[in-house]
Amino acid sequence: MISIKLYFLVGFILHAHGEHILIPDVPYGSHPEQIMDIYLPSSENSVVSKVVVLVHGGAWFSGEKADMLEFVPFLERDFPDYCIANMDYQLGTHESPGFPKQVDDLDLALTYLRGTFTNNVTFALFGTSAGAHLSMLYSYSRNVTDVKIIVSHVGPPDLTDPSYVGNPLYNGLFYNLVGPCLYAECPDLYNATSPLVYVNERSAKTIGFYGDFDLQVPSTQMPLLREKLGSFGVTNKFKVYQGGHGWNWSDADKEDLRVEITQFFNENW
Incomplete structure (x- = not known):
């Protein structure tokens, strides 16, 4: 059963939201950016055993949970008994980089x-x-055993990839994550913030989606992750769609993404 803790937090307003009940702006920490929207199954008999956590993008220095709202309706529709948590986290700056505080969030x-x-x-x-x-x-670096699935929607897995560090066009791309330091100056930090480094046989099953003309995530990134996961026998699936960094994919490809995620969840979780 759902804990009564959520229903008695002072000041929260519950809203009917499709197959779920929305509890907005729940604080999970003391910082103003440490909040999440929680979508609970509307059935009083639901016993929540699975939670999908949505994590927005924004190059580690921008973005908000509202950016992930496009994915909520299909998750509500296809998984009415799942809880959905759409979270904000502390944004990074050159002076206060995202690592490690965003992973800690x-x-x-x-x-x-x-x-x-x-x-x-x-x-x-x-x-x-x-x-x-x-x-x-x-998930990969901390071997979190209760994280069963990763969905990577145009996520970069290897910040040490020569396609990044060998191309001056990407200089400064990661400063809001690691601080104003290039790979040549602090390779250990770029290694420490590269998910690929930590993949092992216990890593979460992973599905990923990438664009074939993505100027922010080079085409070398997806194969590196696929091969590393495969080398450890970790279940994975990847698809490439026509377009850039997720924003100009066709409606048909976006629907295919939803179908693929639903199938992957049903088969592996």
């Missing part, structure tokens, strides 16, 4: 959710761009 959010329900829950992390990177980095 993911841990804090999942710790809050673990304590919210009366039964043990497992998680899928569904991130876009920087949010997909953070989802992979958190």
